[in-house]
Each structure stands twice: as structure tokens, then as C-alpha cells.
Amino acid sequence: MTFALLIALLAAAQDPPKITIEKTGAFADLVRELASKRGTKIELHKDIEAKDITISVRDAGYFEALDALCRAHGGANYTEENNRWPRPAGFTLNAKPWVEYPASHHGDFKTMIEGFVGFRTRSVDGEGAWARARVIVFGPPGVKILGTDDNPMPVDIEAIDADGKDVRADAATQINEQTEVAVRTFRDDNTACLSLVMKPFDLSKGLRTLKGKASMTVADVADVRLNVESGQRAEISAGSLAVTTVAESRDVLGPKWRLTLKYEPKGKPVPLDRLVDFYARYDGSRHEREYLSPRIEGDLVEIEVRAPHRPAWVELQIRSNVRTLELPFEFKDVVFK
Amino acid sequence: MTALLILALLQDDVAGWVDKLANDDIATREEATRRLASMDPAAIETLEKIKTDDLEQRGRLDEVLAILRARRKLAGVFGPTKRATISARGRKLGDVLAELGRALDEKLEGDGFAADATIDLELKESTLWESLDALAAAAKAHYEYEKDRVVLRPGRRPSFPVLYAEQFRVSPVELKRLDYIGPGKRESAGVIVLEARYQRNMKPGQEVFHNAVVVKSVVDASGDSAAADGVEWGGITLLKGRPFAAQKTIFVNPEAPGPLRIEGTTDILFVLDEKEITVPLDGEARETKEGDITFIVQDLTSSPAGISLTLASKENVRDEDAANRMVGHALTLFDAAGKGHAGRWHRGSIGRVGMLFTFPPGIEKPQKLVFRWVTKFHRVEIPFTFEGIQIP
Numbered sequence: 131m132t133f134a135l136l137i138a139l140l141a142a143a144q145d146p147p148k149i150t151i152e153k154t155g156a157f158a159d160l161v162r163e164l165a166s167k168r169g170t171k172i173e174l175h176k177d178i179e180a181k182d183i184t185i186s187v188r189d190a191g192y193f194e195a196l197d198a199l200c201r202a203h204g205g206a207n208y209t210e211e212n213n214r215w216p217r218p219a220g221f222t223l224n225a226k227p228w229v230e231y232p233a234s235h236h237g238d239f240k241t242m243i244e245g246f247v248g249f250r251t252r253s254v255d256g257e258g259a260w261a262r263a264r265v266i267v268f269g270p271p272g273v274k275i276l277g278t279d280d281n282p283m284p285v286d287i288e289a290i291d292a293d294g295k296d297v298r299a300d301a302a303t304q305i306n307e308q309t310e311v312a313v314r315t316f317r318d319d320n321t322a323c324l325s326l327v328m329k330p331f332d333l334s335k336g337l338r339t340l341k342g343k344a345s346m347t348v349a350d351v352a353d354v355r356l357n358v359e360s361g362q363r364a365e366i367s368a369g370s371l372a373v374t375t376v377a378e379s380r381d382v383l384g385p386k387w388r389l390t391l392k393y394e395p396k397g398k399p400v401p402l403d404r405l406v407d408f409y410a411r412y413d414g415s416r417h418e419r420e421y422l423s424p425r426i427e428g429d430l431v432e433i434e435v436r437a438p439h440r441p442a443w444v445e446l447q448i449r450s451n452v453r454t455l456e457l458p459f460e461f462k463d464v465v466f467k
Numbered sequence: 468m469t470a471l472l473i474l475a476l477l478q479d480d481v482a483g484w485v486d487k488l489a490n491d492d493i494a495t496r497e498e499a500t501r502r503l504a505s506m507d508p509a510a511i512e513t514l515e516k517i518k519t520d521d522l523e524q525r526g527r528l529d530e531v532l533a534i535l536r537a538r539r540k541l542a543g544v545f546g547p548t549k550r551a552t553i554s555a556r557g558r559k560l561g562d563v564l565a566e567l568g569r570a571l572d573e574k575l576e577g578d579g580f581a582a583d584a585t586i587d588l589e590l591k592e593s594t595l596w597e598s599l600d601a602l603a604a605a606a607k608a609h610y611e612y613e614k615d616r617v618v619l620r621p622g623r624r625p626s627f628p629v630l631y632a633e634q635f636r637v638s639p640v641e642l643k644r645l646d647y648i649g650p651g652k653r654e655s656a657g658v659i660v661l662e663a664r665y666q667r668n669m670k671p672g673q674e675v676f677h678n679a680v681v682v683k684s685v686v687d688a689s690g691d692s693a694a695a696d697g698v699e700w701g702g703i704t705l706l707k708g709r710p711f712a713a714q715k716t717i718f719v720n721p722e723a724p725g726p727l728r729i730e731g732t733t734d735i736l737f738v739l740d741e742k743e744i745t746v747p748l749d750g751e752a753r754e755t756k757e758g759d760i761t762f763i764v765q766d767l768t769s770s771p772a773g774i775s776l777t778l779a780s781k782e783n784v785r786d787e788d789a790a791n792r793m794v795g796h797a798l799t800l801f802d803a804a805g806k807g808h809a810g811r812w813h814r815g816s817i818g819r820v821g822m823l824f825t826f827p828p829g830i831e832k833p834q835k836l837v838f839r840w841v842t843k844f845h846r847v848e849i850p851f852t853f854e855g856i857q858i859p
Contacts, residue, residue: 245652309714310664312702
């Protein structure tokens with residue numbers, strides 16, 4: 131077997147299988163079918179119109195297929211801006227009109243250009259003018275984009291405006307500002323914003339070409355359920371997590387439970403804040419996922435959950451295979467009307 | 468006493484500036500306001516007696532008086548303002564920096580100037596900020612007021628209207644225009660950053676910036692409000708911040724006919740008095756009363772990960788400054804051996820829900836909780852008006 135063939139086979143083994151859906155059916159059923167192909171769950175807002183749609187996608191990635199579903203429906207959307215903190219966990223389709231953004235798909239990932247922003251500023255640091263292209267990266271089910279505040283980074287960027295000029299930022303592109311506004315825009319907790327600085331250009335004419343790579347840290351994720359009883363243990367790829375103590379207390383907001391978990395590593399220990407995503411589901415939670423405000427002391431982590439009764443279980447997202455991914459994207463003739 | 472007679476009793480130059488408050492030219496009115504506001508506050512009683520039918524002059528006189536009263540209050544709390552007097556013609560820049568630094572009790576350095584660079588500079592009883600701004604203008608330079616020194620570097624930077632008030636300097640520091648385009652959407656926004664800056668060596672010096680710059684109005688050239696809400700495509704707004712400065716960002720309508728006029732006030736809290744509060748933990752009643760507040764420790768739990776507790780109050784705390792009264796959000800837990808262990812604050816402020824603190828594991832028999840609580844703030848309220856503001 132040649133080396134090239136071996137590499138191709140290994141790569142194919144790591145890529146998830148392509149998706150083919152060619153049928154007419156109830157929108158909710160087709161969404162469920164897509165979600166099941168990736169072992170995930172997609173929530174539908176109750177106001178999304180229940181109707182039949184016809185879809186034809188062949189050998190597509192996850193977001194390509196999801197976009198085809200939403201496009202066919204016309205009244206379901208997941209790309210709405212959401213700048214709340216903490217960012218909402220879980221994946222939900224909202225009852226909003228589908229909006230066609232310039233999109234680039236690579237495997238199950240999607241990048242889209244959300245918009246262009248032009249800046250002109252006069253500050254105590256100097257004067258300046260520049261533009262930004264805000265590129266949103268969507269991570270698929272099972273792969274988590276980590277540390278989204280400073281992740282991803284641009285690599286090998288090409289940016290040509292409608293008049294053929296190279297508008298990549300250079301040493302003369304000075305960002306002189308006291309306040310950062312409109313730099314990044316957010317969606318759910320598995321998206322990242324690549325905010326590309328460029329020389330000023332005519333926003334209404336758009337860009338002839340924008341291509342490059344988004345370099346980011348990602349991890350495979352899997353949900354692990356722990357029963358809330360002292361001594362209960364769950365095996366994970368990096369070792370095990372065990373419940374050591376459960377303490378009940380109460381304050382003006384009602385009852386709460388503090389759980390202490392102990393991590394026993396298998397092989398080289400992974401720092402707990404990289405190993406576990408503390409956006410968790412638990413028995414009795416008010417939301418699909420909640421941030422559990424972890425307190426980490428070495429191999430111990432204490433989390434707090436609020437529920438009307440003692441929760442029977444907690445489900446944490448465990449990360450493995452943390453790696454750097456360079457995600458290519460390419461857009462041609464991007465003009466917003 | 469008539470206005471004319473009162474003016475006659477003032478020095479001729481002051482009378483001239485009072486007259487110029489009614490000038491047709493904005494720049495002249497602004498300069499007159501600035502000059503009068505920088506006078507000795509001893510002039511307050513005399514200026515208060517001036518009567519005029521000119522609305523613009525009356526408004527500006529009231530503004531000057533408000534500033535002079537604020538300055539008098541500042542001097543009373545923070546002590547006399549450091550001032551500098553220098554007369555330099557063709558003197559070596561290095562020597563002038565050294566002399567000015569001594570006068571202002573600041574470490575003043577030049578970076579990027581020729582060794583034989585010279586400067587012309589005239590200062591007369593100028594405050595720190597007046598002196599630094601004049602120095603930068605004279606040297607065709609800009610300065611950075613850093614944590615432990617002031618550095619002067621070549622190259623002028625854009626200037627903005629400034630209000631000097633004793634140890635403080637209030638000014639817009641950024642004007643920005645944003646144009647956004649997306650699918651079916653094209654919008655613009657204007658952004659203004661206002662800043663209140665203070666000198667480092669004030670006593671008291673601990674600041675708490677809860678909402679340190681308050682904007683009351685932004686008015687365009689037609690007299691209409693130009694204030695705007697933030698924009699939904701704006702993402703998160705983050706201020707860079709500078710040492711010894713409080714900043715505030717406001718959004719304005721970028722299409723409002725300029726120039727704009729901004730009115731507001733600073734609202735900076737400085738700690739005047741604080742005391743140590745102790746909450747016992749070895750009995751049943753884990754509480755201590757201080758004034759109107761009963762501090763209570765709730766939810767004290769110990770686990771292999773350490774100790775966590777909530778410091779709350781029995782009362783609903785209505786004091787809007789309560790969130791800033793715990794000095795440094797610092798809490799110390801003392802064990803039976805008398806050893807103190809620093810806590811880590813996670814969230815919350817004093818009130819019925821309280822503040823969550825955690826401590827490392829291994830603390831034997833916690834006995835008491837100790838923290839410092841501000842009992843008196845001084846509130847620095849300096850009214851300001853800036854005119855001639857143009858969004859790029």
C-alpha cells in the first residue's frame with residue numbers, strides 16, 4: 131500500500147460519513163433524522179411552523195444538510211446573532227426567517243461571513259480607518275471549539291476587493307481606539323468569530339475573494355452521566371470521575387447541592403478545566419444546559435447545582451483529542467444587498 | 468450691585484472672559500468657560516453676584532460656578548493640588564522634564580527625542596494635567612501617564628476639548644464611526660468615549676469606578692437628542708482603559724447634524740474611611756452588626772476541595788454603593804491556630820443572596836472571618852459640557 135493511499139484511508143476514517151437525504155417529509159422528522167446521523171439533539175422552537183418540506187442533499191456535511199433543511203422550510207434559523215453571556219448552550223433552531231449568508235463548508239464544519247464593518251476613528255491614540263470581515267465558524271456535533279474568546283486565528287488570508295485591490299491589513303493599518311465595538315459577534319457556545327482586519331474598502335461593493343484558514347483549538351466531546359451519590363464513578367477516556375461528597379444547603383433562592391468530583395487520570399493527567407466542559411445538564415435544571423461555576427483544586431472539582439429536589443444525575447461534556455485544526459474557507463464575489 | 472460694577476471689581480482679564488461667554492464664536496465661548504473654570508475658587512462669591520439677561524452667558528456662568536464649587540470641594544478633601552510654574556525658552560528638554568517632574572512629584576521621562584532637543588514652555592500655577600498637555604503641545608509630542616511614570620514621546624495626537632479640575636482631567640478621548648453591512652441590512656453607529664482621569668498620588672487614592680462618568684444629554688446642532696442605544700450587531704463593547712482613568716462609552720446617531728454637545732458629570736467614589744469587620748464562626752450566631760447591616764455567614768461547607776461560604780446580609784441592602792464597600796473583595800478566614808487564609812471571591816455582592824467565597828482545603832476549625840468595609844466614600848462630581856464634537 132502506498133503512503134499516499136494510507137494517508138487518504140486514515141483521513142477518511144477520521145471524517146464522519148457524508149449525509150444524503152432526498153425525500154419529502156415533516157420538517158421536525160427530517161431534522162430528527164439529520165440529528166440522529168450525528169448522535170446529537172437539535173431542539174426546535176415551539177413556534178416553528180409544522181409543515182412538510184422537500185429536501186435533496188447528497189454527500190453533504192452536517193451544516194450543509196442543516197442549511198438545506200432550513201432553506202426548504204424558510205422559517206427556521208440557527209444563525210441569529212446572540213451576544214448574551216454566558217452564551218447559550220445546546221443547539222436550537224429558532225422560529226425566524228432563514229437568511230442566506232455567504233457560506234463555506236468543509237467536512238461537517240461551516241464558516242459564514244456575517245457582515246462587514248467599516249471603522250473610522252479619532253482617538254488619543256491617533257486617527258485610523260480600517261474594515262473587518264466577521265467570519266463565524268460553526269463547530270459540528272461531537273467537536274467542540276475551545277476558548278472562543280481568542281480562538282480562532284487567521285492563517286494564509288487572501289482578500290481582494292471588487293476593484294481587484296489587495297485589502298489585507300499591513301503595517302500601515304493602525305487600529306487606534308480606546309473601545310472595542312463590533313469586533314466580534316457571537317452565536318451559541320460552539321461557534322467562534324474570526325474577525326479579520328483589512329484596509330478600508332467599499333463595503334457596498336463587497337469582496338471579490340476572501341479565502342484562508344481559521345486555526346483553532348478543538349476537541350472531541352462526549353456526554354458522560356454521573357449519578358449523584360457519593361462513590362458513584364464514570365469512566366472517561368482520560369481516566370475516571372468519581373463523586374466524593376454531596377452537600378445540600380439552602381439560601382434565599384432555594385435549595386442547592388454542592389458536588390465534589392475526583393479525577394483519577396489514566397496516563398498523563400489532563401488539566402480539569404481542559405478535560406471537562408462545565409456547561410452541563412442535570413436532573414431538575416431549568417435550562418437545557420447550565421454553567422456550573424466549577425471550583426478546581428488539583429484533581430478535585432466542586433460544582434453547584436440548583437434544583438427543587440436532589441438531582442439524580444449530572445451529565446458533563448468530556449473532552450478528548452485536543453488538537454489544532456486549520457479549517458480552510460473560501461468565498462467569492464461577496465456582496466451584501 | 469450692578470453687573471457692570473461687579474465686573475469692574477474683578478480683574479480686567481476676568482471681566483473680559485465673562486464678556487466672551489456670550490460671544491458668537493463657539494471656540495471663544497469654550498475658551499472663556501475654560502479660563503474662568505480654572506480660576507481660583509475664591510472668585511465664586513463674586514461671580515455668583517453677576518446677573519445677565521443673556522441666556523448663553525447665564526448658562527455658562529452657572530456651568531463655571533458648578534465647576535469652581537466642585538474644585539473647592541476637591542481641594543478640601545484631597546488637599547492642595549500640585550501645581551507647576553516654569554518659564555523656559557530654548558531650554559534643553561531633558562532639563563525641563565526634570566524640573567517639571569520635581570514640581571509635580573512625578574517621574575517624567577522623554578523617549579525618542581534627540582539629546583540636544585530644546586523646548587519653549589510657559590506654565591503658571593498649572594495643575595498636573597494642564598502642565599502635561601502644555602508640555603506635549605510645546606514639544607509636538609504626546610505622553611503616556613503610566614502606572615509609575617510619565618513618558619513623553621514625539622508625535623502629536625488628536626486633541627479634544629478638556630476640562631481641568633484640580634487633580635482631575637475630563638475629556639472625550641475617542642470619536643468613532645461604524646458602518647455595518649450584512650444580508651438585507653445596512654446600518655451605522657457613532658461612538659464616543661469619555662474619560663475622567665486623576666493623578667496617581669492623591670490621598671485618599673483608592674478608587675471604585677462603579678459608573679464613574681454619567682452622561683446626561685447629547686444634543687445635535689438642531690437641539691435634538693443625538694443619543695442612541697447600542698447596536699445589536701455591535702457584539703460586546705470592551706473598554707481598553709488607561710491607568711488612573713475611568714472611561715464611559717456612549718452611542719450616538721452618526722447622522723445627527725453636528726457638532727454635538729455633551730453634558731454630564733463624573734461620579735467617582737474614593738474611599739475616605741474604612742474599618743475592619745469580624746464575623747465569628749465558632750458559635751451558632753455567625754453574624755455581626757455594623758450600622759444598618761447585619762453581616763451573616765451562611766452555607767459554610769467543607770469538602771475535599773476546600774471550604775466555601777456565603778457572606779450575606781440579613782437586610783435587603785438599598786445602598787447603591789454596597790457593591791463597592793468590601794475593600795478589594797478580600798476576605799480572610801482565621802483558623803483555631805490564628806492563621807489567616809485568603810479567600811477567593813466568585814460572585815455576588817452584599818445583600819440577602821450574598822457573596823460566594825471559597826478557601827483552600829486543610830483549614831482546621833475556622834474561627835472567624837475578617838474583612839475591611841468602607842464606611843465613608845467621597846464622591847467626586849465634576850459637571851462637564853463639551854461642545855464642537857464631530858463624529859468622523
